[in-house]
Amino acid sequence: AESLRMRRKKRAVKDTWDPFQLNPAGAEKEQKRRCFQLAQHLVAVLVGLAVLTTAVVAKGSLLVLSTLSSPMSRRTSKEKQFYMLMMMFCLVFPNVLVFLKSLWRCSFKSFVPPKMKIMAFICLIEVLVSLGTSVLVLVVMPQFDVLTNLFIGGGVCIVSAIMQIIFRLQRDNWKIVFPICSLILTSIGYCMLGIDYYVRVTSYVDRQGSDCYIYVALGIFSSLLVSLCWWENSLQATNRMQDTLSQLDGFRDFVFVISSILRILVIGNYLPSMSVLTLNKYCPHLLSQAFCSAACHWFGVVACKIHSVRMSFALPLCCTGPAMLLLGIVLFFTLGWKLDNGTKLKKKNVCFIAEFCDKLLYLNSKNTSAVLLELTRSMCRTSLNSHYFQWPFAMLALEGVCMWSGLVTCTYYVWKIKVQRIERTSQLFVRRLYESAFIDLSLLLNTKMKVPKAKTQERSCVLYLCATMWHETYDEMLKILTSMFRLDRYRGDPKEDHKDCFDFECHILMDDAFMTDDDTNKRLVNSYVNDLIHVVIEVYRVFTNKEPDDVSIIETPYGGRLMFVLPEGNMLYVHLKDKLLIRNKKRWSQIMYMYYLLGWKGYIVKNPSKIPQLNNFSRASLVSLDSETFVLPQYDNDNKRKFISDDNTYILALDGDTDFHPKAVILLVDRLRMYDNVGAACGRIHPTGMGPMVWYQKFEYAVGHWLQKTAEHVFGSVLCSPGCFSLFRGSALMDDHVLKRYSTTAQRAQEYVQYDQGEDRWLCTLLLQQGWRVEYNAASDAYTNSPQEFEEFYNQRRRWGPSTLANTLDLLHSGPETVKRNESISGIYVFYQMFTVGSSILxxxxxxxxxxxxxxxxxxxxxxxxxxxxxxxxxxxxxxxxxxxxxxxxxxxxxxxxxxxxxxxxxxxxxxxxxxxxxxxxxxxxxxxxxxxxxxxxxxxxxxxxxxxxxxxxxxxxxxxxxxxxxxxxxxxNMNNVSWGTRETNKGGVEQKKLHNLLCDKTCRCCCWDMKIQVWLQFPTYLTADWVHPVKEEFLKKLTYFNMKRNLQEQIRYALRNKDYDEVCEDLVLMLTDTLNVELNSVGPEDVLSDYQLEELQLALNRQARQTLKTNRMEKLEKRVKLAIEKTLAAPQVQKLEENENDFWNKLIERYLKPITHSKEHQEDVNRELKSLRNKVSCRLGVEPLTLMFLLSFAILLIVQFLAMLYHRLYFLTNLDDTGDDHFIMENPAHNEIFLTTEDL
Structure with missing residues (x-):
């Protein structure tokens, strides 16, 4: 309703007969969806309940199993053996899961074998931990009662508390109080345990003998061994050890494969000798603890990733122990109430519990659950069943409170964790393995004390939006410009801090932007450039209600450049390419802006001998200046320029018809910020348009992203990041054999197919071969126009099909070398791609x-x-x-x-x-x-x-x-046809480059002599090209009376936007509007003013502004108001390109981008090679449907991709909670969206 009133208010002002304007879809600001916020909180509550429920079931199941396998249990010997086997299964199950996952990652990801000393140390720790777990669960817990087993688990935090004390002592931090309290409380709990069993022995409770002291000592010792499991946590929190321990990440998968096998073997040594047992009746009990502990671990990870650490993670896990105790008390007194009704116990007796426990010995299990009876009898084995009720109860309560408080104080840091927008599981937890016997304790102690913030997430990044245009329509230009203005509005003023810490520039490169006028023979801009200018003006008016302020026109060696200042101060550059001066087509436009942005803008002059080498196998071809800036390797005798790029310099490759929102860009930026080995990232591309061809492509694109791209992302790396919406890392493009190789001119038939028909796929192939990973983010949505005509669709796919096959075969040919260099590509993944290629050929x-x-x-x-x-x-x-x-x-x-x-x-x-x-x-x-x-x-x-x-x-x-x-x-x-086939127009004739400062150029013939006469200016002057003045006139059309009035009001309000200047601002707007009306009384609302009229008007407005400010005693604002008036009346500025940059462009064009002029013989040779290549490929197109293997291969491939999609969506949907519009309004940059990470694969 408010938007409707605003539009009515705009229409009410009728100072012109043409007040109407466009309003592109998506120009409005993104609104916060309240229903989505409610869904976020609801999901957080449900996940928290799931964590608590699964933790209670897992912990309770283990207590039941230990009680049923106890020597004091009334189960048969075979049943006790099987309950012992079930406990072993519960201990082994997490190790089996980690083994399978690590084996999967080792198979599909490359890894570095660890050093023998490190491997031996880690294996020793794992053996000790598994030994302690086995002794505690399989030997000690069956000898203890259920309450002791519930309390003794809290002692596994003692080593973590000791190491925290050492860590805090080094930092002299007041937070040392928490681990000290934890150590003291845990020690008191152990003392209470010893006193408790001393009371049992002296009071003859449950006929306890002195041998119980041995089990108490074994329980304490095994708890200490189990607590070694999280030895890395405190060490990783120290800055000194953090870098050392981070080296383990390179071979952690291989270590987990070996350590999980060792743990299985150690636990398996306790396998008792038993006869064959029937599994059917025990299967539910067998699965409950193992799978509930796994589910609890999974829900715990989900809780952290949806940024609900306190409510859905820490609180449920800390409440697991008290919830189990409360549940046990309820069950105990429930059975006591039943027994009370049947036997009428004497409640006034102080030994009521002892009498109740005596009655349990003769209670029949027909009317009561056997498990409940065993648990109740186990509780009767405690010191509560003594003649002194009060102080044994207090002692037991103190033991439980001390153990629980020790755990809470030891893991206090969990309540203060700050999760980044995208956080890997390895950054949240120390180990991938969890301890199913102590699932609540394991998750809390496994949470990192100090979640390391990626340096790349703290630093600002530079983002270059580079769109290549080729004969786009007005509506298509409107989409890309609206998207750029959206990002400008979201980013805000580049001089101010922003939560996403990035600066950006927009670059539009328009191919074939010039034409030769038939009448004057001058080189002018064509209709596409005029359309683009009108679109910029129109979109600027929609977003700001005024025309562009600062516009500059620059003549360049490649054609021309238009510079705009966007409403929030960010820059938009439009590069107009003349195909007579520079190479045409998309690949050469990409090379052009990559060299300009990564090469020229990153140009430095330093002594190469002082540049240290970077020790990173995936960056071996780069040299580090300050661990942040990378340059190509240089030698003392190398006279080439050094090209640098910050590792946080990103290039967003766009097409001229792409439509996107800021959220989509930021999600891709986060992928590159998070993973240093990711060279490119792409999102979900949605085709737009109308008609049956578009319907076909919508489902084709959907299936391609749902299945194929997801499978590539899960199994290895995406092979193609589409050029219409892809983010590239600057240092990845600058790597050896990437940009230099990408700028190669095709000479052979295969190169024409691979290089020029699918440039985006070839660039990704080069990145993969150099060790970089290409990722896919399903939540980053972009929209692009798709072919709506059958002919255009076939011509587009005629380019894509052969280039896809050529690049995939090239990658398979270099498979062994790529596997060695790229950690995301394995031999199995290469085999998967071979299977995919075979299926496509069939x-x-x-x-x-x-x-x-x-x-x-x-x-x-x-x-x-x-x-x-x-x-x-x-x-x-x-x-x-x-x-x-x-x-x-x-x-x-x-x-x-x-x-x-x-x-x-x-x-x-x-x-x-x-x-x-x-x-x-x-x-x-x-x-x-x-x-x-x-x-x-x-x-x-x-x-x-x-x-x-x-x-x-x-x-x-x-x-x-x-x-x-x-x-x-x-x-x-038609592989021999290497033309694009889309947006084609008639080619213009060849035109010679016009020479400036040449006054006369004539050729005369006298008798038999040919004389060439040229007259040059002695002192060269700067002369503008023929196309500059018509472009300037296009912008001058905006200086109508109506537009100036509107622009003047907006400029004054923007210049005086401080609340203190509201009164003087309105006075200025009123007085200057009156002056404008008086001065232009005779001018029509849509008439364009001359230069003389503009100059006189500016003097009158400055005079009136000075007088108004003097009246309001605000003379200090005069300079600001004059600047606003100048912006309102200023015409586009014609500027000259800097000499150094002009030299750069001339040399770049001469070296890489000079228009290609092949000889007739060369063209005939290429055509002959293309036809030969076509014939070779077509001869293998035979149709031989002899068996069902064709359909079988298709079905197998589809099933594999379907399983990969399920795996991908499983993790993606757990983080869907944070994909809403909160991304645009949250002040905490850490609170946002989490997606499937490389660690999760």
Whole structure:
């Protein structure tokens, strides 16, 4: 309603006959969703309850098992043996999980073998911990009662408390009080334990003998051994040891594989000799403790990642012990109440509990649970069952309170943990392994005392938004400019601090921005540049209600540049490329801005001999200046320039039609800030548009991201970060064999296909080969226009298909070397990619086999005949592609696609009809169709915000023959065509570069002599190019009476936005508006003023402003007001490029970006090689559907990707709680979104 009133208020001001303006979608500020906040708190409560419930069940199950396996239990010997076996299973289960996960990571990720000394030390610790756990759980706990077993676990924090004291002593911190209290309280608890058993022996409670002292000593000693499990926690909190222990991360997976095996062997030594037992009746008890402890660990990690550490993690875990005690007391007195009703106990007797325990000896278990009776009898074995009730009860209570208080004071730091926006599990917890016997204690003690903040998250980063344009429409330009202005509004003033700590610049590189005027023969900007100027003005007006203030026009060696100051002070640069001066197309535009931003802007002059080397295997090709800045290696005899880049310099590659929100950018920035080995990150791309082709692409993009990209992210690394929305790390692009290799000119046929047809995939291939990882973030959404016409779609995929195959084969060819260099790529992942390539190569044959099955169902043909008929259309289309032109091929493909769609529709209904006739879906085709449908449906359900895309699945299904058969044939047969095929226009003629300061250039012929006459200025002057003045006129059109009035009011209010100046601001606005009306009384509302009128108007406004400020005694504001008036009336400034930068561009163009002029012989050779390459590939396109292996390979690949998607979504959905709009309004930068991290894989 408020927005509607504002729009009405704007329309009410009718100072012009053209007050209307555009309002692009998404220009409004992001609003906070209250329902999402409520959902966040609800999820936090549910997770906290899940942590408490699973911890209580896990702890209670272990206490029950230890009670049932006790020698004093009334279970049979076989049952006691099996309960002992169940406890061993509970201890072994976490080690099995860690073994499998570490083995998985070692298989799919590269690792460095540890040194033998470190390995031996870690194995010794693991053996001692597993020995202590086994002794405590399998030997000591069966000898103790249930209350003692509940309390004794609190003592496992004693070593952690001692090490904390040592750590705090080094820092002289007052927080040393907490570990000292913990040590004292735990020691008192152990003393109370010894006194308790002394009372039992002297009071003859439960016939305790002196041998119980041995078990007490074993319990204390084994608790000390168990407490060694978290020895790293206190050491990692020290700054000295933090870097040393961080070296363990490189081979921690391999260590976990060995240590988990050792722990399993140590625990297995306690396996008792037993006969064969029936497992069925014990399975529920067997699974409850093991799986509840695993679930508690998982929910605990989730609680930390949704930033609910206190309410959903620390509080439930600290309350687990008291909750168990309260539950035991309730059960004890519940049974006592039942027994009281039956036998009428004497309540007035002081030894009521002793009498009650005596009655339990003769109580029948028919009406009462046997487990409850065993637990109650175990509680009767304590010193409560003595003739002195009061002080034994106080002693037991003091023992429990001391143990519990010792744990709470030892883990006080958990309540103060600050979790970053994206935090790895390894940064939150010391160990990946948890102790199932002490699940609550394990999670608390395993939480890091000091969560290290990544240096990259503390430092500011520089973000360059680089969009490449090629004949975009007005609406497409509107999308990308609106997105840039959104980010400018979100980021705010670059001079002020911001919670996300980044600065950014926007760069737009427009290819083919100039044309030659037919009448004047001058080189002018074309209509696309004029459209872009109008879009900038229009979007600026939407966001600020005024026109752009500071606009500069610069002539450059590559064409021209326009500079804008965005509303919040950030910069927008529009680079206009002249294809006669610099190379055209997207790859060369990327090389252009990479060299400019990473090379020229990072240029330094230092002595190379003073640069220290960086000891990092993944950065071996870079040199560190200050552990933050990286340069290419230099030698004393190397005269090349040194190019530097901060490791926090990022380049966001965009297309000219991309639409995104600030949140999407920040999520990608966080990925690169968090992981130093991530060279690029991409998000979820959504195609936009209308029509059947767009429907097909929406489901195709969805399936590609849901399954393929997710599988690549889980198993290794994403192979392609799309150029329409990808974030690259500057130091990764500057690495050896990346940017230098990327700037190579294609010479051979294969290079034309690999380099120029899919430049984004080739760049990612170079990054992967150099050891960098490419990540995928499913929550980073971007929208881009997709081809809406059949011809445009086929031409686009004609480029993508061969380039994808070429780059994947290149990566597989360098597989062994890439596996050694890249820690994210393993041999198994290379095999997975080989399987993927094989499945894609078999795609046409698989589709042909599917079509043959369709012929069988629809026309009731025999198997052999249906295969023969199904092979005729592909063979026919192959001949068409070899014999006709591209347009004819696409026309025939469109006709065949429609026919195939009818066939697939008929086949679909025939399969359903066949299942109805047979009254079962257990047919080969029915099972395949239903299983695929269920798999896609589950996948869509796990992506609730995109579930509606499943509707387009039917369109995708009937277009499978067109997309996977006809399109493949068209792409491979037309591989020799290396033109883009989209947004193509007629090429202009060749134009010679105009020379400045040349007054006369004539050629005369006299008799047999040819004379060239040139007249130059003796002193060169700066002359603007022909295109500058028309561009300036486009901006001068904004200086109408109506626009000036509106701009003047906005400028004055912005200049005097302080609350102290509200009164004088309104006076100024009123007086200056009156002056403007008087001076321009004879000017129409949409007339453009001349330079003389602008100058006279500025003098009048300055005079009136000075008088008004003097009246209000605010002369100090005169300079600020004059600047606002000057911005209102200023025309675009024509500036000259700095000499050094001009020299840089000239040399860059000469070295890398000079327009390519191939000779006719070279072009013929390349065409011949391309046709030869086309023929080689097409000859292997034979359709041989002989077996069901084709469909089997497709099904296996789909199942593998489906499982990877489930694994990915499992972690992603746990962190969905923080994906709301709070990202834009929270003051605490640590509170936001967490996603699947590399540690979780």
């Amino acid at each position: 795609g046409p044959a698989s589709v042909t086999l599917m079509i043959a099955s369709a012929f069988q169902f629809v026309f009731r043909l025999t198997g052999t005949l249906s295969i023969a008929v199904a092979c005729i259309p592909p063979v026919f289309y192959i001949l068409i592609c070899f014999l006709t032109k591209s347009n004819t091929q696409i026309t025939i493909a469109g006709i065949m696609s429609v026919l195939y769609a009818f066939l697939m529709t008929a086949s679909f209904f025939s399969i359903i009809g066949d299942m109805v006739i047979q009254q079962t879906f257990l047919t080969p085709t029915g099972l395949f169709l239903i299983s695929m449908a269920i798999m896609y449906l589950i996948t869509a359900l796990l992506h609730p915000e995109e579930f509606f895309l499943i509707i387009y699945g039917l369109m995708y299904f009937i277009c499978i023959p067109s997309g996977y058969l006809l399109l493949t044939i068209y792409s491979l047969v």
